[in-house]
Amino acid sequence: MAERTARLLLLTVTVGLAWGSQGDREPVYRDCVLRCEERNCSGDALKHFRSLQPIYMSLAGWTCRDDCKYECMWVTVGLYLQEGHRVPQFHGKWPFSRFLFIQEPASAVASLLNGLASLVMLRRYRASVPASSPMYHTCMAFAWVSLNAWFWSTVFHTRDTDLTEKMDYFCASAVILHSIYLCCVRERTVASASPHHLGRGNS
Structure with a gap:
């Protein structure tokens, strides 16, 4: 029974991934x-589009097709709301209003602030903890891994592409893995420094 349920769940997820989100499946x-x-x-229309496109948009990698998808997303959302339906997702994400070249302003700002907080704590840790401490280098490595993850999270929410999505997910996974490693190292360090362990070593 459990095996059958697992297969049905896997099939549902696979079909969902193949079909995409409700919004981008809409014929409209x-x-x-x-x-x-x-x-x-x-042709000439593309040249005209590029001549009118702000420089910061082109530098951020926004193409004519991306702009079409963005505009049509809101056209579809408007039709959904007009018919009394809930706002659908597009390409696995909820629609957000773009600010300048930033695709998800609130999420990008939140990721940036988390990164700044991590940087502040890194500087405080380095100033208050001596480098000879047993966990110093492990904690420093964790801080840099976290900073890297928040950087790519900010980039991803600013501009969603295949590359930035992969970097965001991979770097977030690296933080989780390093957290597990940090816990294991700390457990071993605390155990080796315990009085019971020292007593056994001196006996």
Whole structure:
């Protein structure tokens, strides 16, 4: 029974991944994107789009197709709300209003603030803990791994691409793995420094 349930769950997840999200499966959304690309993303129309595109948008990697997908996402959301339906997800994410070139402003700012907090605590730790401490280098390594993860989280929420998504997930996984390693090292360090252990060593 458990094996059958697991297979059904796996099939459901696989089908869900194959189909995508509700919003980007909508014919209205797909037709809108197709028409927008045909109208704006080739020939002289593309040159016109690039001439009007702000420099910060092009530097952040926003293409004509990306702009079409963004605009059509909100067209589809408007139709959903007009019909009294809930706002759907698009490509596995909830729709967010873009600010300048930042795709998810609130999440990007939150990740940036978490990174700054990690940097402040890293500086405090380095100033107050001597380098000869048993856990010093392990904790310093963990701090840099965390800073790297918050950096890529900020980049990912600023501009969602295949590369930034992978870097965000991989670096977040590295923080989890290093947390486990840190706990194991600390357990061993505390055990080796305990009076019981020292007594056994001197006997």
